[in-house]
Each structure stands twice: as structure tokens, then as C-alpha cells.
Amino acid sequence: MNLEKLPIASGVDRFIDWVTEVCGPLFNWISMFIQTIIDTSVEVLGLGPSILLIILITLLVLYTNNWGMALLTFIGLLLIDNLGLWDAMIQTLALVLASVLITVIVGVPIGIWASQSNTVKRIIMPILDFMQTMPGFVYLIPAILFFGIGVVPGIVASFIFAVAPTIRMTNLGIREVPADLIEASQAFGSTTWQKITKVQLPLAVSTIMAGINQSIMLSLSMVVMASLVGAPGLGAEVYRAVSQIAVGEGFEAGLALVIIAIILDRLSQNLRTPVYERVIAKKWVYSFIILIFLGGYAYIALSSSAETGTKDDAYVGNQVDYKIVGIEPGAGIMSATEEVLKKYGLEEDWTLQEGSSAAMVAELQKAYDNQDPIILTGWTPHWKFQKYDLKYLDDPKNVYGQSENIHTLVRKGLKEELPGAEQILDQFYWTPADMEEVMVDMEGGMTPKEAAAKWIEKYPNKVDQWLTGAEKGEGQSISLIYVAWESEIASTNVIGEVLRMHGYSPELKQVEIGPMFASIANQKADAMVAAWLPLTHNAYYDKYKEDLTDLGPNLKGAKSGLVVPTYMDIDSIEDLVKE
Numbered sequence: 001m002n003l004e005k006l007p008i009a010s011g012v013d014r015f016i017d018w019v020t021e022v023c024g025p026l027f028n029w030i031s032m033f034i035q036t037i038i039d040t041s042v043e044v045l046g047l048g049p050s051i052l053l054i055i056l057i058t059l060l061v062l063y064t065n066n067w068g069m070a071l072l073t074f075i076g077l078l079l080i081d082n083l084g085l086w087d088a089m090i091q092t093l094a095l096v097l098a099s100v101l102i103t104v105i106v107g108v109p110i111g112i113w114a115s116q117s118n119t120v121k122r123i124i125m126p127i128l129d130f131m132q133t134m135p136g137f138v139y140l141i142p143a144i145l146f147f148g149i150g151v152v153p154g155i156v157a158s159f160i161f162a163v164a165p166t167i168r169m170t171n172l173g174i175r176e177v178p179a180d181l182i183e184a185s186q187a188f189g190s191t192t193w194q195k196i197t198k199v200q201l202p203l204a205v206s207t208i209m210a211g212i213n214q215s216i217m218l219s220l221s222m223v224v225m226a227s228l229v230g231a232p233g234l235g236a237e238v239y240r241a242v243s244q245i246a247v248g249e250g251f252e253a254g255l256a257l258v259i260i261a262i263i264l265d266r267l268s269q270n271l272r273t274p275v276y277e278r279v280i281a282k283k284w285v286y287s288f289i290i291l292i293f294l295g296g297y298a299y300i301a302l303s304s305s306a307e308t309g310t311k312d313d314a315y316v317g318n319q320v321d322y323k324i325v326g327i328e329p330g331a332g333i334m335s336a337t338e339e340v341l342k343k344y345g346l347e348e349d350w351t352l353q354e355g356s357s358a359a360m361v362a363e364l365q366k367a368y369d370n371q372d373p374i375i376l377t378g379w380t381p382h383w384k385f386q387k388y389d390l391k392y393l394d395d396p397k398n399v400y401g402q403s404e405n406i407h408t409l410v411r412k413g414l415k416e417e418l419p420g421a422e423q424i425l426d427q428f429y430w431t432p433a434d435m436e437e438v439m440v441d442m443e444g445g446m447t448p449k450e451a452a453a454k455w456i457e458k459y460p461n462k463v464d465q466w467l468t469g470a471e472k473g474e475g476q477s478i479s480l481i482y483v484a485w486e487s488e489i490a491s492t493n494v495i496g497e498v499l500r501m502h503g504y505s506p507e508l509k510q511v512e513i514g515p516m517f518a519s520i521a522n523q524k525a526d527a528m529v530a531a532w533l534p535l536t537h538n539a540y541y542d543k544y545k546e547d548l549t550d551l552g553p554n555l556k557g558a559k560s561g562l563v564v565p566t567y568m569d570i571d572s573i574e575d576l577v578k579e
């Protein structure tokens with residue numbers, strides 16, 4: 001069809017820009033609020049030694065379920081502790097509990113409302129369908145813009161994803177209350193409020209609980225996704241394992257998630273009708289637990305208010321909350337930065353937040369607009385240096401190294417099978433300025449393909465050099481593999497277009513960093529132009545170098561390090577050290 005493409009994307013973009021601007025302060029407030037809940041919850045859950053919490057949860061499971069389940073809980077939690085995943089589990093637990101709390105606070109009233117009016121129900125149900133079928137990933141994008149990176153956008157996204165069952169089941173449960181009971185209550189002259197709270201809700205509780213149980217399970221299923229925007233916890237462990245193809249570690253973290261899921265599921269299913277209800281009344285047990293937690297919160301609140309008096313605002317650590325905004329967990333710059341924290345004695349106080357390159361850029365944009373302090377992992381070539389005034393922090397201990405090259409790696413056997421394509425890949429060579437030009441166009445709204453085509457048209461001489469003497473292709477397919485870093489999106493698209501122009505059929509595949517190297521080594525993909533050497537990707541290169549062919553640099557003078565906006569008055573990584 002020859003119709004012009006509808007401007008849905010740009011419309012949504014503009015809408016989100018508008019919301020970000022108008023509701024900025026509100027979002028900041030919500031974000032701070034949720035963050036505080038999470039932080040204190042994590043602290044409360046981590047107050048005593050882990051065995052204390054293990055025993056407490058086990059007893060609760062015993063009370064609500066049975067011996068077998070309690071034993072399983074005990075062993076399962078001990079296992080999580082033993083695997084070194086305890087802290088991650090607490091983070092996950094806090095995330096899930098917070099998102100469920102919000103789900104109940106928002107979802108139950110909406111469900112009640114829907115149950116009282118058919119019109120409301122007719123409006124809400126399709127919205128719920130939409131919210132549930134839209135991939136959870138999609139919510140993460142605006143969530144980053146609204147709430148920055150970290151656990152908050154993760155919670156918000158999982159709330160949107162998980163709230164539907166609670167609303168539906170509340171509505172359903174109330175509607176299922178037999179009509180004669182309602183008539184009876186009306187006959188005795190009860191008000192609507194009395195009807196809802198004294199008749200409908202109590203009779204609907206078990207259905208509502210079933211809805212909440214589903215919401216818990218859904219938000220648990222969001223934790224891996226939430227880690228893409230920097231939420232810590234078991235999800236981040238899984239994500240890291242994926243990006244480094246650490247099969248065993250991925251399995252451990254997955255197992256921990258399964259254990260948590262089973263425990264939360266059984267607990268929430270039986271909370272209302274605990275097995276040992278006859279032995280001890282519910283209200284005692286639950287009040288006792290609530291009391292313990294409230295005590296914990298009070299303790300944390302008191303001890304932290306005692307601390308805040310001594311904060312020094314001139315010190316950059318306090319300004320940025322001791323956070324460095326990172327990218328994908330497997331990226332070379334992440335391990336380099338961990339090294340930096342160690343070498344400069346910062347590992348105690350500072351944390352490197354994991355997330356993604358896209359989330360990092362969104363966070364930078366947000367801080368830059370408000371002239372807020374921010375420290376990020378950054379690299380050149382990158383368009384951000386064109387768009388914002390940024391500077392690298394000096395690295396007197398030279399952990400990041402001076403500068404490095406980006407190499408082209410191809411699978412063994414490519415040369416024999418597709419000599420022409422291999423030659424082009426071998427001759428592919430350009431400068432940081434070239435690469436940045438493509439990136440700037442992409443950032444300006446062009447698709448990577450368009451930006452690549454534009455660059456190729458502008459620099460025919462360079463492209464000719466890459467093509468010199470290379471045999472033309474006859475439509476053979478060649479797979480190029482890359483990670484979604486802006487620099488590699490640019491280079492891979494350019495070389496892909498050039499191969500296409502020369503008669504090949506390139507297939508671009510985006511993966512995580514570990515799989516990128518592995519797929520060249522085990523010959524599942526043909527080529528990559530994204531190996532930062534000798535430093536950044538050293539570990540991956542060493543692991544796979546025997547099984548691949550290194551065609552040497554396609555770009556010289558790349559660099560990575562810690563980057564801050566020029567409006568910040570620190571100049572060196574040493575300035576991060578507390579006096």
C-alpha cells in the first residue's frame with residue numbers, strides 16, 4: 001500500500017516529552033517515595049543475620065501451610081544463602097513486595113469501582129487487556145524517562161504489568177456475591193458503603209486474594225526485565241549471566257527465583273485460611289509479624305535520621321548518592337569500572353549501577369536538563385560528546401588505559417567460503433570522527449540504515465578502498481553480530497550496507513556481549529566489528545581467541561572512562577575519594 005506511514009511513534013514521543021515536562025516534579029516525588037520504601041525495606045529485611053529471616057519465613061510458611069512446605073522453605077532459603085545470593089534475594093523480595101503493595105492500594109479500589117458500575121467496567125476491561133498484552137519491555141522505556149534508572153522504573157513497569165489480575169478478580173469476586181444477600185442488606189437499610197465493606201468485600205476476599213496471588217507471580221516474572229533498567233537483585237544476576245553466557249550462574253539465580261516464587265505463591269494462597277488457625281488465631285500471628293517489621297522500620301528511620309546531620313554537600317559522593325551510572329552488566333567498561341573502584345579504594349562506599357546503554361543515555365539527558373550532578377561510564381566514539389558538554393575524569397592510576405582499537409573478528413572458515421566478503425571486512429577501516437558522524441545522524445532521528453547509507457554516499461573514496469580487489473557476491477548471506485551499543489550499531493550497519501552494495505545479503509543480529517563472541521567462535525555467526533582491544537574486551541577475547549580469526553583494527557583511538565558534565569567541578573577519579 002502506498003499510504004504514508006502514520007505518525008504513531010512521533011506522536012507517542014511528543015506525548016511522553018510533554019508528560020515528562022509537566023509531571024516532572026510529581027514523578028520525582030513518586031520516585032523518591034518508592035525509592036525510600038525500597039531502601040528501608042532492604043535494610044529491614046537485612047537487619048539481622050540471614051538465619052533470623054529464614055526462620056521467620058519458615059515459621060510463617062509452617063503456620064499457613066504444612067510441615068513439608070516449611071521444610072522446603074527452610075532448605076530453599078538456606079540454599080539461596082549458601083549460593084551467595086542472599087542480598088540479591090532481599091532486593092528482589094523488596095521489589096516484589098513494593099510492587100504488590102502498590103498493586104493492592106491501587107488495584108482493589110479500582111476493582112471495587114468496576115464492580116459497582118457496568119459503565120466503569122466496560123471502560124476498564126479493554127484497558128486492562130491492553131496493559132497486559134503490551135510487552136512489559138515497552139513500559140520500561142518511558143519509565144526510565146519518568147523515574148530515572150534503578151529499581152523505581154522497574155517497580156512501575158511491573159506494577160502496570162501485574163495490576164490487572166487484582167482489578168479483575170476484585171471486580172469478579174464482588175459481582176459473584178449472591179444477589180439475595182445484597183437484597184437482604186439493602187432491606188435492612190444499609191448504605192452503599194456498608195454494603196461494600198460489610199457484605200461484598202468479606203465474601204469476595206478469597207477471589208481477591210487469588211487475584212493478588214497472580215499479581216505477585218506476574219511481578220516476580222518482571223524482575224529480570226526490571227534489571228535492564230538497573231533494578232538490582234536476582235533478575236540482575238540472571239541478566240548478567242545471560243550477557244556473559246555464564247550457564248551455571250544463570251541456573252543458580254534462576255533456581256533462587258523459583259524458590260522465592262514457590263514460597264510467595266504458597267504463602268499468599270493460604271494467608272487467609274492458615275492451616276494452624278485453630279492453634280493460634282490469625283490476628284496474633286499476623287500482628288506479631290507486622291510488629292516486628294514496624295519495629296525494624298522505626299529502628300532504621302531513627303538510626304538514619306541520626307546520620308543525615310553530618311552530610312557534606314560539597315562532596316560529590318553525597319551529591320550523586322555514591323552512584324555511578326553503568327551500562328549492560330557484561331560490557332567491558334563495567335568490569336574495568338569495578339576495577340577502578342577497587343584500585344582507588346572506592347568499592348566500600350560507591351556502587352556501579354547496572355542497566356543498559358539506552359538507560360544510561362536517558363539518565364544523562366535527565367540530569368543534564370536539570371543541571372544535576374551525574375557520573376557515568378562513557379566511551380568515545382559516542383554522539384553524547386557532540387550533544388552535551390562532557391569531560392572524562394582523569395585516571396592517574398591508568399586503569400582504563402590510554403586508548404584502544406576496535407577489531408574485526410570473523411569465524412574460522414569464512415575466508416575459504418566467502419573470500420570476497422572476508423576481504424571487505426578485512427579492509428574495513430575508518431576513524432572515530434567517521435563513526436561519530438553516523439551516530440549523530442542516528443541520534444538525530446535517522447534509522448541506523450539511513451544514517452549508514454548517508455555516510456556511504458558521502459565518502460565514496462573510503463568505501464572504494466574497502467572494496468578494492470574484493471570479489472563480488474551473488475546474494476550469499478553473511479551474518480553480522482553486534483551488541484546494541486550506539487558505536488557498534490553504527491559500524492555494523494555501515495559495513496552491512498557496504499556488503500549489500502557489493503552483492504552479499506548481510507543479516508544483522510543483535511545479542512548480548514558474551515553470545516556475540518561465542519557465536520563467532522562456535523561459527524554460528526560470520527563476523528563482528530565490535531571487539532574493543534586490548535583492554536575492554538580482553539576477557540572475552542582471551543576466552544575465544546583460539547577459535548576465531550582476528551582481522552585487526554577497523555578503528556584506532558577509542559577510549560573509555562568515567563564521564564561527567566563539564567558543569568561539575570571535579571576533574572579526577574581521585575576526587576571521588578572521601579577526604
Ligand code: PBE
Pocket residue numbers: 327330331332333334379485487532536537560
Ligand atoms: N563500550 C562500547 C563497550 C564496547 C563498545 C565501551 C560500552 C564495552 O564496554 O564493552
